[in-house]
Amino acid sequence: MVLTAVPPWxxxxxxxxxxxxxxADTFFLARxxxxxxxxPGMDVLDLGTGNGMLAVYAAQHGVHVTATDITWRAVLTARLNALWAGQSLDVRLGDLLSPVRGQKFDLVVSNPPYVPTPDPHRHTPGAEGARVKGGEAWNAGHDGRxxxxxICEEVPQALRRGGVLLMAQSALSGTEATLRRLSAAGMRATVSDRMGTPFGPVLQSRLAWLRGRDLVSPHEELEELVIIRAQQA
Known part of the structure; x- marks a missing residue:
């Protein structure tokens, strides 16, 4: 299954x-x-909101949505998109959970940077909207983590009892590592969905390096994306 077009909903x-x-990863997480x-009445947090698509979709269901992003351009875009869609969003500037310290949520959703990069010093510090900073669209450090x-460390403290984290990531950045970290934080963490998608331009440009690290097999043609669903005890 490959999701390339914006779902009509x-x-x-x-x-x-x-x-x-x-x-594709945004639409996968939206599903x-x-x-x-x-x-109605739930508190939802969208980490790294980008243009605000997931946040606006959640707001259409009557929940209270807070969204964060590390760039002013993304914050203003999400605010304008919410206004155009007739929805109310609380969009804040800052890195991941920094703008919402001390607050608790029923649901946290995030599509963060997760692609390994050959240069361990090249990574974007925040979540989805930060991917484009300086053209570093996907980079997330040497191991993609x-x-x-x-997120695995900070989000459990921001969830109410029974609260849920939904997060998209690539299997290249260690699905099991994410599950272990969230489980160690006291959450019930599982992979709720998987899909394969063709390697995009970024991965194509570093396939030799990824294969040299045995992250991609010689005949592999699809990147596996997963949805991590973790629930607070």
Whole structure:
């Protein structure tokens, strides 16, 4: 299964240059969000909101949505898109959970940077909207976990009892490592969905390096994306 077109039930929003354009991983995560029971009055957090697509979709169900992003361009884009869609969002500037310290949520959704990069010093510090900073669209450190590990550490403390984390990532950045970290934090963590998608330009450009690290087999043609679903005890 490969998701390339915007599903008709997602809002169609503007994405200016410099803001991450929703694509296969975004739509994949949106499907997982759609399966959750979004009830009016819930508090939802969208980490690295980008153009605000997931946040606006959640707000359409009557939940209270807070969204964060590390770039002003993404924050302003999400605010304008919410206004255009007739939805109310609380969009804040900052890195991951920094703008919401001390708050608790029923659901946290995130599509963070997760692609390993040959240069361990090249990674984007925040989540989805930060992917485009300086053209570093996907980079997440040498093992792809520069942001994933922070989310695994910080999100459990921001969830109410029974709260859920939904997160997209590539198997290249260690699915089992994510599950172990979330389990160690007291969460019930599982892979709720998987899909294969053709290697994009970024992965194509570093296939030799990825194969040299045995992250991609010589005949492998698809990247596996997974949805991590973790629930607070």
């Amino acid at each position: 997602l809002p169609s929003l503007a994405t200016p240059p410099g803001v991450y354009t929703p694509q 997982a969000l759609r399966r959750e029971r979004l009830m 520069a942001v994933l590990d922070r």
